[in-house]
Amino acid sequence: MISFPTRDELLEAVSAYLREQLLPRLSGSERYQAQVAVKALEVVARDLALGTRSDAEARERLLALLGGSPSQSLEQLDAELCARLRDGRIRPDQPALLAHLRATTRARLAIDNPGFAFACPSPDRAADGTQSDGA
Amino acid sequence: MDAQELAAKLARAWRERLGSEVAIENMKPLTAGASASTWRLEAAGPHGAEPLVLQLYAGGENFGFALNKAVQARVQSAAHRAGIPTPPVVLVVGPEDGLPEGFITPWLAGETLGKKIAADPALAAARKVLPAQCAQALARIHGLEPADFPDLALRPADLQLAELAGLHRGYGQCLPVFEAAIAWLRAHRPAEAAPRVVHGDFRNGNWIVDASGLRAVLDWELAHLGDPMEDLGWLCMRSWRFGRDELAAGGIARRREFLAHYAAAAGAAPDPAAVRYWEIFAALKWGVICQWFASQYLGGTVRELERAVIGRRVSETEAVLLDLLEGHGD
Numbered sequence: 001m002i003s004f005p006t007r008d009e010l011l012e013a014v015s016a017y018l019r020e021q022l023l024p025r026l027s028g029s030e031r032y033q034a035q036v037a038v039k040a041l042e043v044v045a046r047d048l049a050l051g052t053r054s055d056a057e058a059r060e061r062l063l064a065l066l067g068g069s070p071s072q073s074l075e076q077l078d079a080e081l082c083a084r085l086r087d088g089r090i091r092p093d094q095p096a097l098l099a100h101l102r103a104t105t106r107a108r109l110a111i112d113n114p115g116f117a118f119a120c121p122s123p124d125r126a127a128d129g130t131q132s133d134g135a
Numbered sequence: 136m137d138a139q140e141l142a143a144k145l146a147r148a149w150r151e152r153l154g155s156e157v158a159i160e161n162m163k164p165l166t167a168g169a170s171a172s173t174w175r176l177e178a179a180g181p182h183g184a185e186p187l188v189l190q191l192y193a194g195g196e197n198f199g200f201a202l203n204k205a206v207q208a209r210v211q212s213a214a215h216r217a218g219i220p221t222p223p224v225v226l227v228v229g230p231e232d233g234l235p236e237g238f239i240t241p242w243l244a245g246e247t248l249g250k251k252i253a254a255d256p257a258l259a260a261a262r263k264v265l266p267a268q269c270a271q272a273l274a275r276i277h278g279l280e281p282a283d284f285p286d287l288a289l290r291p292a293d294l295q296l297a298e299l300a301g302l303h304r305g306y307g308q309c310l311p312v313f314e315a316a317i318a319w320l321r322a323h324r325p326a327e328a329a330p331r332v333v334h335g336d337f338r339n340g341n342w343i344v345d346a347s348g349l350r351a352v353l354d355w356e357l358a359h360l361g362d363p364m365e366d367l368g369w370l371c372m373r374s375w376r377f378g379r380d381e382l383a384a385g386g387i388a389r390r391r392e393f394l395a396h397y398a399a400a401a402g403a404a405p406d407p408a409a410v411r412y413w414e415i416f417a418a419l420k421w422g423v424i425c426q427w428f429a430s431q432y433l434g435g436t437v438r439e440l441e442r443a444v445i446g447r448r449v450s451e452t453e454a455v456l457l458d459l460l461e462g463h464g465d
Contacts, residue, residue, distance in 0.1 A: 025351060026243055033440055033441070036440050036441050036444055037440060039444065040443070040444045040447075043444075043447055065275065075219055075309070077465075078309040079309050081309075081314075082309045082310070082311055082314045085311060085314035085315055085317075085318050086314055086317075088318070091137040091318070092315035092316070092318040092319040092322075093319070093461065097311075098457070098461060099461070100311075101311060101312050101315060101453075102457055102461075104312075105454050106459055108450035109450050109451070111450075112449075112450040112451070113447075113448070113450065113451055116450075116451050116454060117380065118454040118457075118458065119454075119457075119458055119461075
């Protein structure tokens with residue numbers, strides 16, 4: 001593996017260039033595009049750090065859920081799960097299914113958008129019956 | 136086509152269609168999307184300059200079903216005539232004018248950015264009256280006579296669900312959360328009621344709001360006939376709240392408060408199970424739209440970075456779907 005710099009360090013160097021040198025000189029739509037680019041590099045960095053492990057864990061869970069052959073890839077197992085959901089062999093409210101989907105979605109959000117609120121008690125319901133201040 | 140050529144063609148269409156001479160001036164592009172561009176302009180005649188908005192088809196692909204600009208103009212005109220707060224259509228243009236399909240409406244001052252409508256301190260007073268005003272506008276849309284809208288297709292839940300499932304599976308990315316949602320939606324379809332006019336995209340990005348509140352409802356391109364609860368479910372989707380997560384109804388009102396305003400205006404309380412069904416449907420639809428944006432980049436149709444990046448927002452819609460399916464509601 002080439003390590004001087006590592007791929008993570010190189011990625012961070014590109015990201016730092018965009019943030020520190022390019023962004024301050026841009027305005028309007030160009031600035032917005034560059035901000036989107038910075039966000040995209042952050043997703044890539046988290047994917048590099050977490051993706052392999054979260055895929056392996058998803059594969060383990062799917063093997064337990066579907067009882068497939070240990071040689072099956074994550075893609076094959078995902079396709080099998082989708083097929084069973086489509087033809088009704090697995091029901092969408094099955095607790096073991098939902099536990100797997102929740103764990104998978106949590107792992108995907110950790111890469112794509114770690115700040116996204118997931119499974120919080122609903123503030124809307126908690127405050128039901130009270131009036132909105134409207135402001 | 137540059138602004139000068141566009142202005143000359145618009146002035147000619149104006150003369151031919153409306154029988155008066157105007158100069159089209161001060162053309163400013165407002166938005167330039169892949170499927171439509173919007174301009175602010177002025178029609179200057181003997182009585183002064185009238186500020187207007189032009190929407191033009193831009194040649195790109197729309198997501199799934201969408202009305203073309205000529206039909207959209209007819210629907211908006213009919214809604215305006217029936218008393219819905221939406222701008223009247225002043226002029227319709229098209230290939231006979233050497234232009235893409237499009238139409239012109241009066242310019243209304245006000246805010247159209249959803250984020251500002253939900254959060255800008257300058258609109259705090261407007262937000263006090265928006266819940267009732269928007270619920271009333273929506274109930275009046277749903278009270279329109281379907282026979283007055285012969286352009287609108289009947290789009291019941293099962294038809295739309297089959298379309299979404301087909302689009303999703305066409306992208307070749309297996310998403311078990313989406314398949315679980317599709318299976319749930321198949322099993323829980325609400326009873327079919329008499330079809331009503333459905334706006335199809337009723338949310339804070341398609342309103343004009345000023346200090347007095349709601350001035351107009353815009354963007355009828357997804358209008359159809361169907362279950363009016365579809366509009367309530369779409370409005371309650373998390374993406375339009377802009378950080379005001381406690382205000383589930385479009386970032387402007389608590390869900391229960393909005394449904395009470397709607398019930399008062401419509402004369403009947405919405406069935407919460409039907410609203411929940413359409414909220415889940417809305418989250419799936421937004422998820423498939425995210426996939427569609429990414430597919431446009433990956434397929435080479437639209438080379439915009441943002442389209443590629445939005446594909447990674449699919450996981451947000453999966454989280455929303457799971458929360459809804461598991462009754463965290465939100």
